[in-house]
Amino acid sequence: MKLIKQGMTTFDIKILGIILMVIDHVHQMFFTVVPTWVDYFGRPVALLFFFTSVVGFSHxxxxxxxxxxxxxxxxxxxxxxxxxxxxxxxxxxxxxxxxxxxxxxxxxxxxxxxxxxxxxxxxxxxxxxxxxxxxxxxxxxxxxxxxxxxxxxxxxxxxxxxxxxxxxxxxxxxxxxxxxxxxxxxxxxxxxxx
Structure with a gap:
């Protein structure tokens, strides 16, 4: 319950981005056996990293x-x-x-x-x-x-x-x-x- 109240830290956002990026890259490397819709997991990753970069650069x-x-x-x-x-x-x-x-x-x-x-x-x-x-x-x-x-x-x-x-x-x-x-x-x- 405390996690929901606190929200996500930039570290949490980076970990989420890494997980989504790995899922996306699995399709890129094994596209003959992994369905195309797996790519959709990777779509928000760049924006997550952009956001954490702005926070990091600001602080x-x-x-x-x-x-x-x-x-x-x-x-x-x-x-x-x-x-x-x-x-x-x-x-x-x-x-x-x-x-x-x-x-x-x-x-x-x-x-x-x-x-x-x-x-x-x-x-x-x-x-x-x-x-x-x-x-x-x-x-x-x-x-x-x-x-x-x-x-x-x-x-x-x-x-x-x-x-x-x-x-x-x-x-x-x-x-x-x-x-x-x-x-x-x-x-x-x-x-x-x-």
């Missing part, structure tokens, strides 16, 4: 360290996915590229843009306006290297693509692409219960 003592930990998460998960793909190659060419840390990291860049716009609004520092604008566009700008890889010779583009997917937090390869722009909207509304 952290060091936003730079928070961002660094997410970036390290991108690298570890990308390398792990490439190792898993090499160890367990799919007969039909399914490759693991899911990396929610990429979306969350890009979301912190967008939340930093909101912070810069807030400083501009309060102090009328024009440099903060341009910083906010740059940060708001940065996830799109980081997609340019991904788009240019296709113009490279195929033997080079494979290596460059693998390295880029590990180290460049591009919106072009983010799981939720343009949906990451929901993160700054959640951040703007973080103090409003509605």
């Amino acid at each position: 952290t003592h060091s936003k730079k360290m928070y961002m660094l930990r997410l970036y390290i998460g991108i690298i570890i998960m990308a390398i792990g996915s490439q190792i898993m793909t090499m160890l367990f190659p799919s007969a039909i060419g399914v490759e693991l590229i899911n990396n929610i840390f990429r979306d969350l990291f890009l979301g912190t860049i967008l939340m930093s843009a909101v912070d810069a716009f807030g400083v501009f609004k309060d102090n009328k520092r024009v440099s903060q306006f341009f910083k906010g604008l740059f940060l708001l566009l940065l996830p799109i700008l980081l997609s340019v290297p991904i788009l240019l890889i296709g113009s490279l010779p195929s033997n080079v583009s494979t290596i460059v693509a693998q390295v880029t997917m590990i180290f460049v937090p591009s919106m072009a390869i983010a799981e939720n692409s343009l949906m990451i722009y929901l993160i700054p909207l959640l951040y703007v509304a973080r103090n409003s219960r509605m």
Whole structure:
């Protein structure tokens, strides 16, 4: 009864998201034997993680360290996915590229843009306006290297693509692409219960 009164913590929400994500990924990896409707369990996961990221970014003592930990998460998960793909190659060419840390990291860049716009609004520092604008566009700008890889010779583009997917937090390869722009909207509304 106390759990119902207290509500869910961000830790509870993360655990729920992880469970739903695993169920969804089971279908992605075994789609020939697992029914399609299993995918529906995974649909709210990104929003759950977006919400907990906004809460974490809002309450952290060091936003730079928070961002660094997410970036390290991108690298570890990308390398792990490439190792898993090499160890367990799919007969039909399914490759693991899911990396929610990429979306969350890009979301912190967008939340930093909101912070810069807030400083501009309060102090009328024009440099903060341009910083906010740059940060708001940065996830799109980081997609340019991904788009240019296709113009490279195929033997080079494979290596460059693998390295880029590990180290460049591009919106072009983010799981939720343009949906990451929901993160700054959640951040703007973080103090409003509605």
